[in-house]
Amino acid sequence: MSASLSDTEFDNLLNDTNLDLEAEATSSVVAPSVAPLPQQDLTFFGKIPVNVTLEVASTEISLRELMDVDISSVIALDKLAGAPLDVKVNGALFAKAEVVVVNGNYGLRIVELSGSSLSDLTK
Numbered sequence: 001m002s003a004s005l006s007d008t009e010f011d012n013l014l015n016d017t018n019l020d021l022e023a024e025a026t027s028s029v030v031a032p033s034v035a036p037l038p039q040q041d042l043t044f045f046g047k048i049p050v051n052v053t054l055e056v057a058s059t060e061i062s063l064r065e066l067m068d069v070d071i072s073s074v075i076a077l078d079k080l081a082g083a084p085l086d087v088k089v090n091g092a093l094f095a096k097a098e099v100v101v102v103n104g105n106y107g108l109r110i111v112e113l114s115g116s117s118l119s120d121l122t123k
Helices: 007-015 021-028 043-047 063-067
Strands: 052-055 085-089 092-102 105-113
Touching: 052 092
Parallel strands: none
Antiparallel strands: 052 085, 085 092, 092 105
């Protein structure tokens, strides 16, 4: 496109106060038609083992305090009794849960999902 404008036409364009650039831009934008991606069979990934851990709480103590620990010692943690515990998958927070007993074994009842996607768990 090598159309040239005269000085008069150029001045008219600059001085034209009736330009509605936003309306013109939105009316000329056409949404591209995107073909839906084919659904992939993800059942293979269901066989990959992951490490699920339950973190009760944590605390930071000095090495001196740790060296003084013996059989009757109590280390105070940073979580209130009864608060949901952290469920981690491969070290990344996945959910909050409470401990339950199922057929004599400990189990977890999920009370809140963290919103992490699978990609967050692989970092």
